Amino acid sequence: MATSKAMVSSPSRAAEKADAGRAIFDAALALGLGGDLLLRAWPWGLNATIWLVALCVVALALPRFESLALPRQRGNGWLWAALGFSLMLAWRSSPVLQTINVTAVVLCLGMVAFRTTARAIRLAGITEYAANLATSSVQMLVGMQVLLVRHLDWRSITAAERSPRLAAVGRGLAIAALPVLVFGALFASADIFFRDLLRDAALLSPDDVFSHLTLWALFAWLAGSYLWGSLLAEREPVPEPPRISWLRFDFIEAGVVFGLVDALFMVFVGVQFRYLFGGAGRVESSSSLTYAEYARRGFFELVAVAALAVPFLLLTHWLLPRGNSRLHRFYSGLAGLLVVLVFVVMASAVQRMRLYQETFGLTELRLYTTAFMAWLFVVFAWLALTVLRGRRDRFAFGVFIAGLAVVVGLNALNPDALIVRRNAAIAGTDRPFDSEYVLSLSPDSVPSFVANFDKMAPRERCLVGGKLQRRYLNMDGDWRSWSWGRFRAHRAVSSSDELATACD
Structure with missing residues (x-):
């Protein structure tokens, strides 16, 4: 009895997957056609918004059809977030900001298919975020191919559907040919612009046809790959990587590493208090540089220092053996001192940029780098509240949300x-x-x-x-x-x- 039930459910499940695959394939073809008609116009604006909104609506709507038996997505909120960032493409026209907005849309769409071993996405680790990003990238390349090979029943399409449909289409074309020609000729005689439109459509070159087919195929492939990856793909959660057993990171190692790094940062911070925060007179009396020229040097290097301090702190924390509360408190003290010093370094960078802008003006590079620095301030504050207090599992999600908040802030600010x-x-x-x-x-x-x-x-x-x-x-x-x-x-x-x- 159990065997017979399994035999019945297996074909049924296969048929449901075939129906879902066909629905995704049809939606991908429609989105591909829309992409060709909309996104060939440059620069992007309303066209990109319309296409991305259509993609989000399809991803939201398909699981609601009971006949497709698609699993209901837990990440619909991310689709709404992607839809919101899509609207920003029709709001601002800065190429840099448009690139940032598209990146935000892609990341939010990728979160829909996020798989984690944690109880919720907000508790997923950094490794899981990186693994899901890599998996999503691969799926965008091969997803449509998997959909075509595994989830479409080509025999049923050919035998049961394709021939009758083609015959019906042929009959419809034969019946419509005469009225279309007659009405078209009359419209062309009545309106010169309509006549020009028909003439231009009839004069499509092979290059134009190839261009349309290429863009249609490209956007259909991307849409189909995404819909397959978010709705049909069976993706296993990525576990945390195993600890490196041969690499000890105990009291002595932590003391040596952070003792040297903290000492280096403290010396640099002392120099900043003496010269940068000490005023123009001290700088100009100690060198041939003006105060603005001194402040002009090193901003981007200090941003790089702050950015590199994040993976350094996360890696050293990951190396700590579990269960040793004394070692964790020792580490938190040393790492906390480094975080404070990094805040001073970032304050030095902000001070340099402020003086630089007062003398030389503001540019896109300087503004967006300053925005990145603002995000780093939030990252380090969040790191101190989570990682250094034994709540590492909350760190990655907070950093991601902070990044999206910075993108929203930039759009509201209107950088240009x-x-x-x-x-x-x-x-x-x-x-x-x-x-x-x-x-x-x-x-x-x-x-x-x-x-x-x-x-x-x-x-x-x-x-x-x-x-x-x-x-x-x-x-x-x-x-x-x-x-x-x-x-x-x-x-x-x-x-x-x-x-x-x-x-x-």
């Missing part, structure tokens, strides 16, 4: 507009407003640029005003590239009387 406002505020006779650099920024900066138009010399206003009008006054571009930032740029330029009379 902030750069313009900051540089305009420090512009003067000794440091003119760098309009050429501002012109290289995205449309997000234009309203602030127009608001500070009077900061430029009269001759420069005429030149810059003409460039802004040529670039943004007649924005007859593709609707697929629309974004709120480009819309606001067009509105700011078209409504500015100063730009219109800049050359008068």
Whole structure:
């Protein structure tokens, strides 16, 4: 009896998987076509938002069809988060910020298929995050292939469905041919633009056809791979890596390692208090550098030091033998001192950047590196609250959420507009407003640029005003590239009387 039940359930389960595979395949073809029609327009804006929202909606909707017997996802909240970051692609137009937003979307989509040995994703370890990221990357490459080979019943499609459907399609085409030709000819005679549209469609070159088919296949492959990986793939949780038995990390090792590292940091911090925090007079009396030139050096190196301190602390903590509470308290004291010193190093980096910006202005690289430094502040504070207090399992999730929060903050801040406002505020006779650099920024900066138009010399206003009008006054571009930032740029330029009379 048990054998017969198993024999009945096995074909039933196979049929359900075939139905689910067919649904995912059909959805992937539709998303691939949408990707070809939408995402070939550059730069991305509304088109990317529409396509990614469609992908999220499909991933949310498919498990709700009872006939497909797909497992209900526990990570639907991440799909909503991905949808939210997708909307930001139609909000801002900065290429750097767009790249960050796309990365946030991809990471949130990857969290849907997260598998962990912990009770919840928020308690998963760093190794599990890395392993899931690697697995998701591989699945995006081969997922569609697995879907085609394992989850589609090609024999049933060919024998039971394909021939009748093709015959029905053929009959429909034969019946529709005459009315389509007649109505099309009449429409072409009635409207010159419709006639041009038909002529352009009939003149598609082989290169155009190849381009459309390639993009269709590419986006269908990506969509199918993702949907298979998040809905059908059977992924085992990744356990924590085994401890290295031959590498001891006891009181002596911890004391030597942290004694040397802490001592090095303390010497550097002492130098910072003497010179960087000591004021311009001490620096200029001790070297040939001005205070700003001294502060200009080393910011990125200090950011690298702070970033490298995170894996150093995590690795040394992982090497600690379990069950030795005295050793863990000893380690926490030494590591806690290092965290405090790292905070001082980061404060030194922030002070250098502040002085640097006051003298040389703000750029995208300086702003985004400062944002990364702000994220590191949160990371070290969270590390002290979790890892050093025996709650390492909560660290990775908090760091990930902090990163997403920084991305949201950057979108709300509008980095390019902030750069313009900051540089305009420090512009003067000794440091003119760098309009050429501002012109290289995205449309997000234009309203602030127009608001500070009077900061430029009269001759420069005429030149810059003409460039802004040529670039943004007649924005007859593709609707697929629309974004709120480009819309606001067009509105700011078209409504500015100063730009219109800049050359008068």
